[in-house]
Amino acid sequence: MSAPFTAAEIKILHNKNFFLAKATATQKIHQLFSQVRDEIENVIEKEKIIFPKEVDSQKGKIFRGENYLNLPYLVLDYPKFFSKESVFSFRTMFWWGNFFSFTLHLQGKALDDRRKSLLKNISSLKKKSIYICVNNNPWQYHYQKDNYLAIDKLSNSELKKLILEKEFLKLSRKISLKDYKKVNAFLKESFLLLLPHSIFKSI
Secondary structure, three states, rough: OOOOOOOHHHHHHHOOHHHHHHHHHHHHHHHHHHHHHHHHHHHHHHOOOOOOOOOEEOOOEEEEEEOOOOEEEEEEEEEEEEOOOOEEEEEEEEEEOEEEEEEEEEEHHHHHHHHHHHHHHHHOOOOOOOOOOOOOOOOOOOOOOOOOOEHHOOOOHHHHHHHOOOOEEEEEEEEEEHHHHHHHHHHHHHHHHHHHHHHHHHO
């Protein structure tokens, strides 16, 4: 016989309302991400940002899952390009019970082409609540110290080492769930901070 249910588990098993609320809340997050996609498109047009031809800067993709570290999530990748040789993505993520995050992910050729530009841009990343990934796994998004460190806590030499030596680079910002009404404004600010014009000069 399997282990008996706890009283808390029995209570949850009887709670249909949670899942009904979860479904409607998830739909609202999806709608919010559609607005985020439109906001990014507006920024790209206004700032006249030109991406490499292989990068999807027209549509993007919203998808969701139920198990990132045991919790549901929604993700918008836009603009984006994923291949074995190169990754260029701006990822907006909602992680249930945690935060909204905005992450620039460069890997392979997309990173190699921009390392010098990123080095020149280090000073502009300070005092902006930006985190840099120190993990060896590029697909982790939590903000524990084994995955992300605040850029302000690292010296310029430490940052240069990460930019020059890592096989991928992830720069990220986050905002609390209670501040969901500020997502669009925070997204715009984050997009311009993490994807400055200078990193496209090599295109």
